[in-house]
Amino acid sequence: MTELQRRDNSSILEVRNLTVAYGTKIAVDNVNLEIRHGEIFGLLGPNGAGKTSILSSIEALIKPRSGQVLIEGIDIIDNSQRVKAMIGVQLQATSFQSELTIRQIVRLYAGLYGVKLTLQRINERLEETGILNEAGKPFKDLSGGQQQRLALLIAVIHNPVLLLLDEPTSGLDPQSRRQLWRRIEHIRQSGGSILLTTHSMEEAQTVCDRVAIIDHGKLLTCDTPRHLIEKHKDDIRVQKVAHGDVTLEDVFIGLTGSEIRD
Ligand SMILES: Nc1ncnc2c1ncn2[C@@H]1O[C@H](COP(=O)(O)OP(=O)(O)OP(=O)(O)O)[C@@H](O)[C@H]1O
């Protein structure tokens, strides 16, 4: 498929009536989402809102109570192997084999995905990610931010069409955060689509084409950041928390409330 064809309005990912429960706790409550080809889509929500549970269902790591997830129109439950090759995943907390060196880890995962990488190509990838100087170190000796950069490198090692990133920039310094934003944009330019979660309104506004706000497992609203502000700026709950011009954060707090979550 050419990039032009990808950038039409068809969806790479459809989440239909997704409900996830852990025992009696409903973590995701009948959520519908659609991510288009070439889109960077952000999931926003307070702690415990259900973001990671939605991503875990898309990755088929957990079995939803009900609903359907389609990637390129393919049901992930019926075709889990085929779909796994199409998605790349960076989890909220990623851990690799602690004693292996970074270069060994990259080689290992390339092998697992059946991707042939020469030593030169591995070094190029490490350099792009800014961890070439760390290549000979064991994973356990990397800083938190370096670990996250490695996790992103591994997530895209097989050129997935859909990338799922769970809070990819939490814990990164401003330089690394901006570098990651550039990398995400680059992945989109190369034909990928990205679904990420974030607690940063700045990130949502800078990087995401559209965002959804979820709370208590329910999807509250979904649109471009600009349209979300436009749509909700006169809501009394939003007005109450705004100081001057309404921001995306005002909309977020207005719709999800001010109390701290468990
Ligand atoms: N394995 C589990 N067993 C029981 N309850 C769980 C489990 N995983 C998540 N939950 C609960 O489901 C709800 C949603 O959790 P989830 O991790 O999806 O939230 P989140 O939006 O990713 O939050 P955060 O911003 O803190 O990462 C929470 O109430 C959480 O306590």
Ligand SMILES: [Mg+2]
């Ligand atoms: Mg989470």
